[in-house]
Structures are given as C-alpha cells and as structure tokens.
Amino acid sequence: MRFVTYASADGARAGVVNGDLIHALPKGTTLLELLGRSLRQAGERALAAPDEVVPVADVTLKAPIPRPPSLRDCLCFLDHMRGCLRAAGGTGTLDPTWYRIPAFYFANPxxxxxxxxxxxxxxxxxxxxxxxxxxxxxxxxxxxxxxxxxxxxxxxxxxxxxxxxxxxxxxxxxxxxxxxxxxxxxxxxxxxxxxxxxxxxxxxxxxxxAPHPLAARPDPTARPRRPxxxxxxxxxxxxxxxxxxxxxxxxxxxxxxxxxxxxxxxxxxxxxxxxxxx
Structure with a gap:
C-alpha cells in the first residue's frame, strides 16, 4: 500500500495510490497522525470509500511526511565514507569502529x-x-x-x-x-x-x-586561502x-x-x- 501527500486547493491532502489514481483520506488527515497501528486500516477505508479520487498526473506530490518530528541520517554505506576520506586527502581506510557501530547524525526536518x-x-x-x-x-x-x-x-x-x-x-x-x-x-x-x-x-x-560576508576574526597564523x-x-x-x-x-x-x-x-x-x- 502506497501513501502520498499531495497539494490541493484545500491545502495538503493525504491519500492512497490505486493504479494511476489517488484515493484521498478525509480532509485534515495527515499521514503523521496515522503512523502506527491505524495507518493500514485508514488506507483500506480510503480505497473502499475515498473522500475524493484524483489522477496522480493532475496533482503535485509533496514529501509523504512534509515535516517529520525527527530526522536521522545513518552513515552505513561504507563505500561513500571511504570516498569522503579520499576527497579529504586520506587513504580511504576506515577505522574499525565503522564496522561495529551504525553511526548516524540528527538532520534538520x-x-x-x-x-x-x-x-x-x-x-x-x-x-x-x-x-x-x-x-x-x-x-x-x-x-x-x-x-x-x-x-x-x-x-x-x-x-x-x-x-x-x-x-x-x-x-x-x-x-x-x-x-x-x-x-x-x-x-x-x-x-x-x-x-x-x-x-x-x-x-x-x-x-x-552568494554567502553573506562576515568579518573574520584575527588569526596571526593563518595562511592565505585558496579560491x-x-x-x-x-x-x-x-x-x-x-x-x-x-x-x-x-x-x-x-x-x-x-x-x-x-x-x-x-x-x-x-x-x-x-x-x-x-
């Protein structure tokens, strides 16, 4: 079952994709509030008795959950991490910790x-x-x-x-x-x-x-910056x-x-x- 959020004249709407159509959930319903045990049941109700039906091609899809309460980015694709190290001038050899701990950082929702x-x-x-x-x-x-x-x-x-x-x-x-x-x-x-x-x-x-210029703090040991x-x-x-x-x-x-x-x-x-x- 594929859920979407799309733009409509009444604001953002949530629905379920059925082929080339979207079966809308009731107005004011968001996917965020349905997360958990009630999501599938809400989707089944929308497929059986949609609030409206619109073609996917006629709407603008938004992010399924436009503003998640929390966002974590996991650093688990190790080939990418090796590339980061090489781009920074290193050999691309990862510390053993990378193979033991699934690292992540908090991103900005x-x-x-x-x-x-x-x-x-x-x-x-x-x-x-x-x-x-x-x-x-x-x-x-x-x-x-x-x-x-x-x-x-x-x-x-x-x-x-x-x-x-x-x-x-x-x-x-x-x-x-x-x-x-x-x-x-x-x-x-x-x-x-x-x-x-x-x-x-x-x-x-x-x-x-272009970034707004900021006055640099004095650094007597600084080297000239390359363009x-x-x-x-x-x-x-x-x-x-x-x-x-x-x-x-x-x-x-x-x-x-x-x-x-x-x-x-x-x-x-x-x-x-x-x-x-x-």
Missing amino acids: ATVLGPYDDVPISPGSAWFDFELEIGTVIGVAGRDLTPEQAEGHIAGYTLFCDWSAPCCLLEHLDLGDLAAFRGWLKDGDVVSLRAEGLGEVRQTVRAGA RVNPARSALPYTKGLHQVGDGVWECRAIDTADGSIPDSARRKPLRKSKETS
Missing part, C-alpha cells in the same frame, strides 16, 4: 523537500553532491530494540535523496582527490531517481545566492556513487541539457529484475 521541488545549492558551494538513500519511517515508538524487534516498528519506506555541500562541511580541510566524488552537480542539472514500489524523485539543481573553485568536471551520465539494494532496483542519471530532456548518451539500458524486486 525543516529542510525536507518534495519529490519534484527544485533543490537550491548551498550558498558558496562549489562541490554539490547527492546520495540516494532509503528513508525508513518509524510508526511505533520504541527503544533498546533488537534488529528483529525494530522491524515491527517500521511503518514504511520512501525514497530519500540526501543533498550536501562537502566543501562547506569540510572547509577546514584541504580537499584532496576530487575524483573521489563522481558527478559534481551544477545549476540546471536534473537528477531522476526511481525505485520499484517506492516511486520516483525528479529534482532540478538551482544555483544559490574555492571546483576543477572537476561532471561525469555524465551519472552512474556511480550509489549502492545497490537489489537487482534492477535503482535508476539514477544527471541530465545536462537546457530543456531537461534525456540525451541518448544518458539513457540507461534496462536492468534485469530479480524475483524479489519485480
């Missing part, structure tokens, strides 16, 4: 965007990057759970496109191997991501405003940097055309589907 919203480049960023991730939506509270117990607390899954500006995060470091990150994005690039059962994300990267210019070229079509969750599941491409169309050189050959993902 106010920065969540919809699947077709433009993505502003962080002010002053010359290196803009993204990671395709799976968002796990927790529906039932819990703590100190085993992996088997935790699975019962999951309400569902969604695509999660994590945008970042590594040069802002690592400004205190000299970036080393720029090729460690593939496919730097720039203004006008379109990133389209699709996963079976989870839908599609298609977002356009837009240049951000922040990224000499690395975008790798098109974008095919690297994503881990594979299952055969034939992920699709990712960056499109470098003025009208956002897909050039022949960027078209991906169909991937074989496994029994688990078909």
Whole structure:
C-alpha cells in the first residue's frame, strides 16, 4: 500500500495510490497522525470509500511526511565514507569502529523537500553532491530494540535523496582527490531517481545566492586561502556513487541539457529484475 501527500486547493491532502489514481483520506488527515497501528486500516477505508479520487498526473506530490518530528541520517554505506576520506586527502581506510557501530547524525526536518521541488545549492558551494538513500519511517515508538524487534516498528519506506555541500562541511580541510566524488552537480542539472514500489524523485539543481560576508576574526597564523573553485568536471551520465539494494532496483542519471530532456548518451539500458524486486 502506497501513501502520498499531495497539494490541493484545500491545502495538503493525504491519500492512497490505486493504479494511476489517488484515493484521498478525509480532509485534515495527515499521514503523521496515522503512523502506527491505524495507518493500514485508514488506507483500506480510503480505497473502499475515498473522500475524493484524483489522477496522480493532475496533482503535485509533496514529501509523504512534509515535516517529520525527527530526522536521522545513518552513515552505513561504507563505500561513500571511504570516498569522503579520499576527497579529504586520506587513504580511504576506515577505522574499525565503522564496522561495529551504525553511526548516524540528527538532520534538520525543516529542510525536507518534495519529490519534484527544485533543490537550491548551498550558498558558496562549489562541490554539490547527492546520495540516494532509503528513508525508513518509524510508526511505533520504541527503544533498546533488537534488529528483529525494530522491524515491527517500521511503518514504511520512501525514497530519500540526501543533498550536501562537502566543501562547506569540510572547509577546514584541504580537499584532496576530487575524483573521489563522481558527478559534481551544477545549476540546471536534473537528477531522476526511481525505485520499484517506492516511486520516483525528479529534482532540478538551482544555483544559490552568494554567502553573506562576515568579518573574520584575527588569526596571526593563518595562511592565505585558496579560491574555492571546483576543477572537476561532471561525469555524465551519472552512474556511480550509489549502492545497490537489489537487482534492477535503482535508476539514477544527471541530465545536462537546457530543456531537461534525456540525451541518448544518458539513457540507461534496462536492468534485469530479480524475483524479489519485480
């Protein structure tokens, strides 16, 4: 069962996808308040007796939960962490702790965007990057759970496109191997991501405003700063940097055309589907 939040004349509405149609839940109902044991029952009622029925193609989809109360980003894709270390001038060798502890950090829920919203480049960023991730939506509270117990607390899954500006995060470091990150994005690039059962994300990267200058505090030992210019070229079509969750599941491409169309050189050959993902 696939739940969505979409824009309507009455504001944001929640509903259940049924083929090419959305069966709406009652006005004022949000997916956030239904998380838990009542979500499936509410979806079944909407399929049987919808408040309204609208074509998916006629509405603008928003993030399923536009403002989650909490957002954690787990650092579990170790190939990406190795790339981060190489980009910062290291060897890419991870400390043994990374193999023992599933690290995470708290992200900002106010920065969540919809699947077709433009993505502003962080002010002053010359290196803009993204990671395709799976968002796990927790529906039932819990703590100190085993992996088997935790699975019962999951309400569902969604695509999660994590945008970042590594040069802002690592400004205190000299970036080393720029090729460690593939496919730097720039203004006008379109990133389209699709996963079976989870839908599609298609977002356009837009240049951000220049950062406001701040008076620097005196540092008698400071060295002259190098201009922040990224000499690395975008790798098109974008095919690297994503881990594979299952055969034939992920699709990712960056499109470098003025009208956002897909050039022949960027078209991906169909991937074989496994029994688990078909």
